[in-house]
Amino acid sequence: MHPSRPAFWVSPVLCAAVLVAGVYAALVGLGTTHLPLLVGGLVALVVLDLAEFRRYPVRTPKPVAAGLLALRAVLYVGVAYVDGSGLARLLLLLLPFTAYFAFGRTVAVVLGAACLAVAVVSTPDWYAHVEQVSDLVMFTVGLVLTIATAAVAVRERDGRIRLQESHRTVAELSAAAERARVARDLHDDLGHHLTAIVVQLEKAAAFHDHEPAVAKTAVLDAERSARRALNDVRASVRSLRSFDLLTALDDLAGDDVVLVVSGSPDGHDTGALHALYRAAQEGITNARRHAAATRIEVRVELDAEGAKLTVSDDGRGMGTAAEGFGLLGMRERVALAGGRVDLAGTSPGTRLTVTIPGPA
Incomplete structure (x- = not known):
């Protein structure tokens, strides 16, 4: 899985928990569990997650995210309908969790409130039974925790993106600084020696006819400057660690x-x-x-x-x-x-x- 995709493990973990609970319910006869449909729905959810993460490793575009969110909602409801253990409704927690990454906190909170309302409406006379009240309280706590987890994961993702952008900026600035350094070194090294060579050659040309000895000395000085220039270029190519x-x-x-x-x-x-x-x-x-x-x-x-x-x-x-x-x-x-x-x-x-x- 791409490391930039935050908290990708939440959905597979919940699907695995629902699968274990559904298999147990089917074995002991708890409720009415359609095991093949349950397994097929959970596999479809995991495949959907993997396909999305592979296609959009960092952030899913909003139009695509909206369509996938609607498809997930249908699958969550379908899995909950064929699960006799009743644990599958926890998958509804993934709706605000997933929505947070694409649409932000407001949409996630609204979806969380809608999921809580669905849980309350689908549990008639919940206020008359301690167990059902406890389940709704735990469901509410789960909503809060999943939204908080999504918020932390989004901040981590955005922080990584900013860090990568900073790394790119630093790399570009470093490259520009290195180019400037090379330009300065070329000017300082070659410019200095080439100037000396030009001066000596001009001197040799001026004294060539009248004072050949002076002209010869100037040519030899120009040759020495050229050799120094060559040595300086070689020294610049090497990364000098002492000076x-x-x-x-x-x-x-x-x-x-x-x-x-x-x-x-x-x-x-x-x-x-x-x-x-x-x-x-x-x-x-x-x-x-x-x-x-x-x-x-x-x-x-x-x-x-x-x-x-x-x-x-x-x-x-x-x-x-x-x-x-x-x-x-x-x-x-x-x-x-x-x-x-x-x-x-x-x-x-x-x-x-x-x-x-x-x-x-």
């Missing part, structure tokens, strides 16, 4: 970068350290590519209160150009780490500041 910020910054810094680090990365979240590294990478790339800077300083401060990165240069400043994908990705990455990004123009140059609070 050494200081080593990564040393590899990132070149001859035109002054690196100053104070404090220790121990105790800081790996995601925060990655965010700092990516911010440094983006700041250095922008300073080299757009600001025409001759001096770049990267300062990292790590302490118990948090982590702070400052990238400053002596280039031509920010100007009025809009922020590109690199800065957008950096802001997203730092925001995910709980930090903030400040970008300001200086005289001369630009200063990028990233601040990430320490772990709680």
Whole structure:
């Protein structure tokens, strides 16, 4: 049975109880029991339940549920008519119980009241017999319990549906976040190295005729940048579980970068350290590519209160150009780490500041 179908066992259990009581009544001669008809009616009810649950494992559409409810009512009355034990009228409890799943509490309560009225009308002079009064009281209690059980089952079913929807939403958000992370990594890794390659190749082209040695050195630097790009791509494909910020910054810094680090990365979240590294990478790339800077300083401060990165240069400043994908990705990455990004123009140059609070 589909796990999303709540309380599917109630109807088969009641049918089994009626069958046992009917067989016993037929064996001892209690009342008039037409055993073949009783068994056939109960089997029909169970098959009907199984067919509905298989076709509609979570919720039966209202038009279909109304037709099945009417068919069940006919079968319940027929089974009660051929049962000599009198227990078959308990099957009427299944009418409000089943109706609750498709139509809600109001319809279930109305049907429960109707079933109680039928039970009272079909028991003449019930008030004059203690046994019949007791039976009606128990029938009323059974109605209350079945409606309450249906209410709990419906809440459980709706809760499962909401939980499944939440799981789907989380999966979609996770996939979107992963796509954004991959996009940031591609831009930060490949963008940085490709920029260096372009700069070196432009330098080689400019000095090719006048200073071949300088041009050759630029080509070799471009080759090294290409190899670094390849290594970074391979490293990104692997799921890195450790990250050494200081080593990564040393590899990132070149001859035109002054690196100053104070404090220790121990105790800081790996995601925060990655965010700092990516911010440094983006700041250095922008300073080299757009600001025409001759001096770049990267300062990292790590302490118990948090982590702070400052990238400053002596280039031509920010100007009025809009922020590109690199800065957008950096802001997203730092925001995910709980930090903030400040970008300001200086005289001369630009200063990028990233601040990430320490772990709680």
